[in-house]
Amino acid sequence: MPAADTPLPPPASASASAGVFARRPTPARRTEQVAFWFFRAVTYTVLACGFFVFATIFWRGSEAVFQAQFPFVNFDFLTQAPETLHVFQHEGAERRLGDAEFRVFRENNDLQGVRVESYVYSAGGIFPNIVGTLLLVVGSMSIALLLGVAAAIYLSEYSSHSRFIETIRLSILNLAGVPSIVFGLFGFGLFVLFAPVFGEVAAPNAPSLRLWPLDLYLNFTGWNVSLLAGWFTLAFMVLPVVITASEESLRSVPKGFREGSLALGATKWQSIRTNVLPYAMPGILTSSILGIARVAGETAPIMFTAAYVVRDKLPWQGLDHWYDIFFQGVMALPYHIYVVSSKIPQNEYTERVQYGAAFVFLFLVALVALASVLLRNKLRSSYRW
Amino acid sequence: MPEPRKPSNVSFLRNRARFRLLGLTVDDMIRLFFGGNAVVSVVVLGLITIFLFKEGHSFFGDNRRNLETYRRAGLEYVDYMRQQERDHTALIRWLSDVRVRQLRELTEVQGMDLAAANAALAPFDDFAGSFSDTVEDLRGLVSDLTDVASATKTQFLVNEDKRVQKQQLLAEGLTEQAEQVQIDPVDFVAAAEVLTGTLPYYRELAAAFEEALRAVVAEIPAAVAPGQQPRLDRFTQLVADYIAGFPAVEQRLSTWDPNIPVGFGEAITAFVFGRQWLTASFWQDWYGIVPLFTGSLLVAFIALVIAVPMGVCSAIYINQIARPAEQRIVKPCIEFISAIPSVVLGFFGIAVLGQTLRALSQFESLAWIPGFPFSERLNALTAGCLLALIATPTIFTLAEDAINNVPRAFKEASLALGATRLQTIVRIVMPASLSGVISAVLLGLGRVIGETMVVLLCAGNRIQIPDFTKGLAIVTEPVHTMTGIVAQEMGEVVRGSIHYRALFCVGIVLFFLSLLINYVAQKVVRRYKLPGS
Numbered sequence: 001m002p003a004a005d006t007p008l009p010p011p012a013s014a015s016a017s018a019g020v021f022a023r024r025p026t027p028a029r030r031t032e033q034v035a036f037w038f039f040r041a042v043t044y045t046v047l048a049c050g051f052f053v054f055a056t057i058f059w060r061g062s063e064a065v066f067q068a069q070f071p072f073v074n075f076d077f078l079t080q081a082p083e084t085l086h087v088f089q090h091e092g093a094e095r096r097l098g099d100a101e102f103r104v105f106r107e108n109n110d111l112q113g114v115r116v117e118s119y120v121y122s123a124g125g126i127f128p129n130i131v132g133t134l135l136l137v138v139g140s141m142s143i144a145l146l147l148g149v150a151a152a153i154y155l156s157e158y159s160s161h162s163r164f165i166e167t168i169r170l171s172i173l174n175l176a177g178v179p180s181i182v183f184g185l186f187g188f189g190l191f192v193l194f195a196p197v198f199g200e201v202a203a204p205n206a207p208s209l210r211l212w213p214l215d216l217y218l219n220f221t222g223w224n225v226s227l228l229a230g231w232f233t234l235a236f237m238v239l240p241v242v243i244t245a246s247e248e249s250l251r252s253v254p255k256g257f258r259e260g261s262l263a264l265g266a267t268k269w270q271s272i273r274t275n276v277l278p279y280a281m282p283g284i285l286t287s288s289i290l291g292i293a294r295v296a297g298e299t300a301p302i303m304f305t306a307a308y309v310v311r312d313k314l315p316w317q318g319l320d321h322w323y324d325i326f327f328q329g330v331m332a333l334p335y336h337i338y339v340v341s342s343k344i345p346q347n348e349y350t351e352r353v354q355y356g357a358a359f360v361f362l363f364l365v366a367l368v369a370l371a372s373v374l375l376r377n378k379l380r381s382s383y384r385w
Numbered sequence: 386m387p388e389p390r391k392p393s394n395v396s397f398l399r400n401r402a403r404f405r406l407l408g409l410t411v412d413d414m415i416r417l418f419f420g421g422n423a424v425v426s427v428v429v430l431g432l433i434t435i436f437l438f439k440e441g442h443s444f445f446g447d448n449r450r451n452l453e454t455y456r457r458a459g460l461e462y463v464d465y466m467r468q469q470e471r472d473h474t475a476l477i478r479w480l481s482d483v484r485v486r487q488l489r490e491l492t493e494v495q496g497m498d499l500a501a502a503n504a505a506l507a508p509f510d511d512f513a514g515s516f517s518d519t520v521e522d523l524r525g526l527v528s529d530l531t532d533v534a535s536a537t538k539t540q541f542l543v544n545e546d547k548r549v550q551k552q553q554l555l556a557e558g559l560t561e562q563a564e565q566v567q568i569d570p571v572d573f574v575a576a577a578e579v580l581t582g583t584l585p586y587y588r589e590l591a592a593a594f595e596e597a598l599r600a601v602v603a604e605i606p607a608a609v610a611p612g613q614q615p616r617l618d619r620f621t622q623l624v625a626d627y628i629a630g631f632p633a634v635e636q637r638l639s640t641w642d643p644n645i646p647v648g649f650g651e652a653i654t655a656f657v658f659g660r661q662w663l664t665a666s667f668w669q670d671w672y673g674i675v676p677l678f679t680g681s682l683l684v685a686f687i688a689l690v691i692a693v694p695m696g697v698c699s700a701i702y703i704n705q706i707a708r709p710a711e712q713r714i715v716k717p718c719i720e721f722i723s724a725i726p727s728v729v730l731g732f733f734g735i736a737v738l739g740q741t742l743r744a745l746s747q748f749e750s751l752a753w754i755p756g757f758p759f760s761e762r763l764n765a766l767t768a769g770c771l772l773a774l775i776a777t778p779t780i781f782t783l784a785e786d787a788i789n790n791v792p793r794a795f796k797e798a799s800l801a802l803g804a805t806r807l808q809t810i811v812r813i814v815m816p817a818s819l820s821g822v823i824s825a826v827l828l829g830l831g832r833v834i835g836e837t838m839v840v841l842l843c844a845g846n847r848i849q850i851p852d853f854t855k856g857l858a859i860v861t862e863p864v865h866t867m868t869g870i871v872a873q874e875m876g877e878v879v880r881g882s883i884h885y886r887a888l889f890c891v892g893i894v895l896f897f898l899s900l901l902i903n904y905v906a907q908k909v910v911r912r913y914k915l916p917g918s
Binding site: 185303 | 411415416429430439567574721724725730732733774836837896904
């Protein structure tokens with residue numbers, strides 16, 4: 001029985017002279033104790049399961065990312081692109097070489113009759129994947145924040161009760177429950193296959209619109225599998241999270257702040273800009289961090305809208321125009337983890353990239369989530385009105 | 386008396402002439418801008434619906450044509466006979482199962498050595514051999530007819546391709562080349578006549594088959610291992626039932642007509658109630674959602690069975706029992722679990738949990754658990770356990786909120802009347818927060834049904850309706866789910882094909898399922914709202 005429980009008298013042992021208020025061991029109390037220990041056990045089992053997953057990934061993954069010698073972090077893993085791993089016996093020793101090294105080695109040595117086993121993606125590192133994930137997150141969060149904060153401002157500052165507002169709230173609520181794979185399908189149907197692209201000639205097999213009087217056409221040919229399609233798909237997916245959380249933080253700014261400003265003659269927008277937004281901003285940022293954790297963690301929506309299994313160039317390499325960066329697919333960490341855990345066997349040669357990628361990804365996401373938890377705790381204590 | 390003061394300059398009261406564009410002030414425009422962004426959520430919801438339907442709606446038309454080809458080319462006719470053959474194969478499987486059980490009983494219970502046990506089973510083997518021989522003629526006929534029907538179908542499909550090619554050529558203006566594409570019409574009537582022409586032969590064959598079956602079964606040897614006699618008796622009963630089904634098959638074959646059109650309703654029922662999801666088959670593709678739907682439900686059920694007690698119990702503990710300091714630490718920790726990305730959990734399932742569970746199931750002391758031991762590393766249980774880990778924080782957070790919203794007075798009144806804390810929790814706090822807890826469970830269900838990566842990686846991906854006759858052992862079967870199939874097959878299908886459209890239809894089902902779950906959850910909360918909260 002936990003002793004520090006305010007609404008109850010202290011336990012019998014603490015005050016033997018409490019007389020009639022002393023706790024007597026009754027069957028009811030014993031049942032209660034058993035029940036409470038059961039609840040406690042369940043709670044800590046949940047914690048233990050979660051901790052076990054974290055610990056396994058961190059422990060096994062840290063072997064790929066950290067090393068015993070200076071500089072202790074395996075920078076190769078973080079800065080190189082994935083490669084095929086070749087494993088073979090040579091002169092009595094087992095050799096594990098990445099594709100590039102292996103070619104050089106084969107030039108210089110005679111590998112006739114040597115059995116070489118190959119494992120895709122298992123050598124090198126995961127740099128392009130990290131870059132791709134960051135690009136996806138930054139872009140989609142910018143879009144989601146722009147749309148989401150504006151929508152939240154409308155809902156909390158301008159809207160009054162009406163059927164229209166009810167509809168909006170209802171759709172936000174429902175949008176939050178739509179499975180991410182459905183967002184993937186939707187993004188595929190809308191952005192990959194149908195979104196408009198500017199062109200100088202009309203598209204032959206797709207609807208197109210002439211921008212009169214310019215000599216330019218809007219061709220509804222879609223953006224293909226691209227960064228842009230991924231951004232919008234992910235942005236729409238987190239939109240409900242951002243709207244709900246931002247609205248909450250806007251509403252928590254006291255009414256008096258707005259009224260004081262309005263009474264001094266400021267316009268509605270002026271009072272929002274100067275007296276509401278600055279105080280709501282930290283809360284909005286927290287919400288956006290929550291959104292980031294969700295965006296970064298999702299795989300299903302980008303599977304067929306933005307992610308490539310392999311792309312040998314980094315996003316900014318080999319572009320014809322600067323804007324081509326938006327219309328190309330990227331490699332992304334979550335998709336890479338999916339590929340390396342389902343498409344290659346589980347063995348000692350492949351587990352470096354499997355656990356390593358999972359570790360880096362989990363580390364990034366946990367960092368973001370931790371930041372949001374800490375920020376929220378700090379904010380709760382900083383603003384009191 | 387002072388003169389009444391003249392009104393001084395009151396310009397600060399006057400509205401300045403404001404900048405207007407199309408009758409809107411700047412403030413109006415700002416308001417409209419924000420309002421427009423709020424509308425985005427409605428627009429997105431609408432767009433999702435539109436685009437799912439845009440890509441998915443013509444599936445039913447395609448499926449109708451698909452089924453029509455199936456019927457007109459006579460595949461349906463052959464499948465009637467094939468079903469008869471399959472049922473016979475199922476009986477053979479029953480026999481070999483009985484043999485395995487007898488052998489086990491002989492060697493393990495009675496302590497015979499293997500050679501002696503096999504010798505004792507020799508009469509049984511003879512019987513099993515002659516039983517499986519009875520079907521040979523039917524099998525031959527089915528195989529011949531299969532060739533006929535699939536040839537017709539292939540020719541038809543080739544023609545369709547040519548027709549499309551011709552249209553494309555014509556559209557490009559290449560009339561000459563288009564004319565060179567020869568299309569030989571398929572004579573469905575003649576093809577069907579070939580099939581139906583075998584009916585008299587089939588009747589003879591079926592009669593002989595029936596006779597042979599009866600003769601063989603009449604001489605069924607008694608079970609060598611006494612414990613297995615009931616199974617053999619059951620077998621004779623099954624064979625009798627099987628034979629009793631022959632007239633129905635004959636009836637279906639004789640009334641079969643390739644020219645009955647396939648209705649639109651039939652195309653819809655084939656999807657909604659279809660028991661097979663079979664793609665890229667040489668014979669016939671089936672797009673039935675039932676195996677995927679049951680798979681999703683099974684996995685979700687396993688996850689909820691684990692997650693609901695865990696989530697609700699820990700919510701009760703944290704909110705009602707734990708000390709404040711404990712509460713401050715444990716609560717964020719549980720919420721933190723939900724930050725684990727599902728793909729990482731899926732990988733954990735493949736690399737660790739699946740192995741561990743399988744190894745655990747091999748222990749003889751755990752053999753009493755239904756479904757243990759199992760050999761498939763990835764199955765519904767593995768996926769269900771991981772999904773439970775995803776659902777628990779969701780259920781926990783929402784349920785904790787609901788419990789927290791119970792007015793303090795309720796609890797205090799109960800305690801003041803002398804109830805113990807447990808009594809207060811069970812009789813007062815839980816009933817008062819029940820609606821919130823139920824909606825938490827529903828939203829957890831929504832989360833689990835919609836989860837993709839864990840089921841894709843860990844559920845085993847076998848497209849089959851789980852075998853419900855196994856009882857609780859069903860949890861260790863590999864399954865496939867609706868979300869999993871979309872994620873797995875979407876990347877590989879031909880855009881615009883019937884398979885592609887079928888996947889969008891699965892997406893539509895998922896979309897409306899999640900809307901339904903959400904709607905019910907909201908309804909529950911609103912319906913059972915506490916007075917005054």
